Structure formats: C-alpha cells, structure tokens
Amino acid sequence: xxxxxxxxxxxxxxxxxxxxxxxxxxxxxxxxxxxxxxxxxxxxxxxxxxxxxxxxxxxxxxxxxxxxxxxxxxxxxxxxxxxxxxxxxxxxxxxxxxxxxxxx
Numbered sequence: 001x002x003x004x005x006x007x008x009x010x011x012x013x014x015x016x017x018x019x020x021x022x023x024x025x026x027x028x029x030x031x032x033x034x035x036x037x038x039x040x041x042x043x044x045x046x047x048x049x050x051x052x053x054x055x056x057x058x059x060x061x062x063x064x065x066x067x068x069x070x071x072x073x074x075x076x077x078x079x080x081x082x083x084x085x086x087x088x089x090x091x092x093x094x095x096x097x098x099x100x101x102x103x104x
Contacts, residue, residue, distance in 0.1 A: 045052060058066075
C-alpha cells in the first residue's frame with residue numbers, strides 16, 4: 001500500500017464507481033416501474049373518463065401575460081419597421097440630392 005498508493009487509490013475509485021452504478025441502476029429501475037404505473041393509470045383514466053383530460057381554459061393571469069407580451073411584441077416590431085423606413089428615407093433623399101451630370 002505504501003509502495004503503490006496510486007494503485008490503491010485507483011482500485012478504490014473503481015469500486016466506488018461500480019457501487020454508484022449499481023445504486024443508479026436500482027434507482028432507475030424503480031423510477032421506470034413507477035413511470036409505467038403512472039402511464040397505465042393515465043391510459044385507464046383516458047379510456048374511462050376522457051372529459052377529465054380535456055384541455056382547460058388558461059387562467060386569467062396567463063391570459064393577461066399573453067396580452068402584455070403580444071402588445072410589447074407589436075410595439076417593438078412597429079418601432080423596428082419605423083426605424084428601417086426612416087433609414088431608407090434618408091438613403092433615398094441622399095440619392096435624390098445627387099444631381100446627374102449635365103448632358104454633353
């Protein structure tokens with residue numbers, strides 16, 4: 001152990017990793033079976049009471065948030081279009097100020 005501490009540390013890490021893998025596999029198998037039970041329960045509910053799974057109407061808070069976001073998006077889009085049109089107007093005015101050369 002004193003002559004080869006790296007081997008002892010490496011072996012300990014391998015044993016620890018294997019143990020963690022076994023624990024993880026056990027936890028995953030338990031959660032998978034729980035997921036399967038929930039899926040079976042949901043399908044049974046769907047078959048027996050389909051009206052319970054219908055989409056509900058959004059809450060008033062969600063509706064208000066959607067309205068605020070739509071208004072903010074519309075305002076931002078309008079400002080971007082106005083700025084783009086103002087830039088184009090400046091370019092057009094600049095181009096129109098240039099006089100063509102006199103005819104020869």
